[in-house]
Amino acid sequence: MLDCVFKGYPHDKYRCPHYPYFCEGDILTEVLYMKDIKGCYLREFDAMVVRSDEDNSSVELSKTAFYPLGGGQPSDKGFIEWENERSAVREVIKRKGILHFLDGPIPPAGKKVHCSIDWNLRYGHMKMHTAQHLLSAVIWNRYGASTVGNQIHKDRSHIDFHPASFSMEDLKSVEKEVNDLIGEAHSVKVEEYPRELVEKKVEKGKVDLSRLPASISTLRVILIGDNGKIDICPCAGTHVANISELGRMNIVKRKSKGSGKIRIEYELL
Ligand SMILES: [Zn+2]
Structure with missing residues (x-):
């Protein structure tokens, strides 16, 4: 059993019994817009890369404010920056975990990144x-x-x-x-x-x-x-x-x- 990052609810590895829509998979990503309305107004945040996949140009993060495609609402877009690098977040999709697909270099696991959301969209x-x-x-x-x-x-x-x-x-x-x-x-x-x-x-x-x-x-x-x-x-x-x-x-x-x-x-x- 792992602890769900959302209010510490008990959580099994693949399906959170309370909030399966944001913490499926074996990576626990805290979803910053879930807790309250204020969270929906978060345009920038810092996170750590917890999984990096060069093959499909995606990363999973310790936390995210990016809305993944679903429920009739398109994915958010934006940017991820670290050190002197910057990549565009092209699309965010829930596939077990929350995958952020990038155009540009892919930050490795463990890297601290700064993320910004295309707020107008x-x-x-x-x-x-x-x-x-x-x-x-x-x-x-x-x-x-x-x-x-x-x-x-x-x-x-x-x-x-x-x-x-x-x-x-x-x-x-x-x-x-x-x-x-x-x-x-x-x-x-x-x-x-x-x-x-x-x-x-x-x-x-x-x-x-x-x-x-x-x-x-x-x-x-x-x-x-x-x-x-x-x-x-x-x-x-x-x-x-x-x-x-x-x-x-x-x-x-x-x-x-x-x-x-x-x-x-x-x-x-
Ligand atoms: Zn709604």
């Missing part, structure tokens, strides 16, 4: 991702349609809903509700809830918890508004601290995907 993703929570919550409350897929991009994102039958006219009113909520400037918080509490607080159908392994007993949840009055949703992603940061949502497109599925495309202005 990341902040765009954080805003779009938080907007996804908000839009999904409004659609769920109005129409009982679940979010069954999503793809975040910095400039334009989409969410798939099912079962869905709303019109573009309905979506104008949804857009207004989302923008009214943004205007109310609700805070966003990260908390840990026991799984039973999430099952009680999050309505059935809104989020499919059955896909999470039964061994996961504590979930990271994202709360929008006081005590999550606007939305409570389990999520491992990066979010903004207050929805006022989203600016204004513009629903650009409604597209029927067949079998009662509707895709909504949106941007933030």
Whole structure:
């Protein structure tokens, strides 16, 4: 047994029973954006290389603030620097461990490095991702349609809903509700809830918890508004601290995907 670096939870070598999404594999990487919203705003950090793979140009780090591709959100990009060397972080992928793929020289294991994130890209993703929570919550409350897929991009994102039958006219009113909520400037918080509490607080159908392994007993949840009055949703992603940061949502497109599925495309202005 190894100690999980996240709050010292007990941890087996390949699967953390609490947070499998950030400490799978035999390298324990502390994920700096997980603990609280403040962590999502970390643009630079120091770490140590714990594994270096010249063959596929990747490194694993003792800690990272880079978001790896997943959950409909693209990977972060940025730079790793050490001594007189500097490499671009091209892509970050979870594959047992969290692999940082580099363009440029590869620092060896044991090397202390300074890392910086492409903040413009990341902040765009954080805003779009938080907007996804908000839009999904409004659609769920109005129409009982679940979010069954999503793809975040910095400039334009989409969410798939099912079962869905709303019109573009309905979506104008949804857009207004989302923008009214943004205007109310609700805070966003990260908390840990026991799984039973999430099952009680999050309505059935809104989020499919059955896909999470039964061994996961504590979930990271994202709360929008006081005590999550606007939305409570389990999520491992990066979010903004207050929805006022989203600016204004513009629903650009409604597209029927067949079998009662509707895709909504949106941007933030
Ligand atoms: Zn999220």
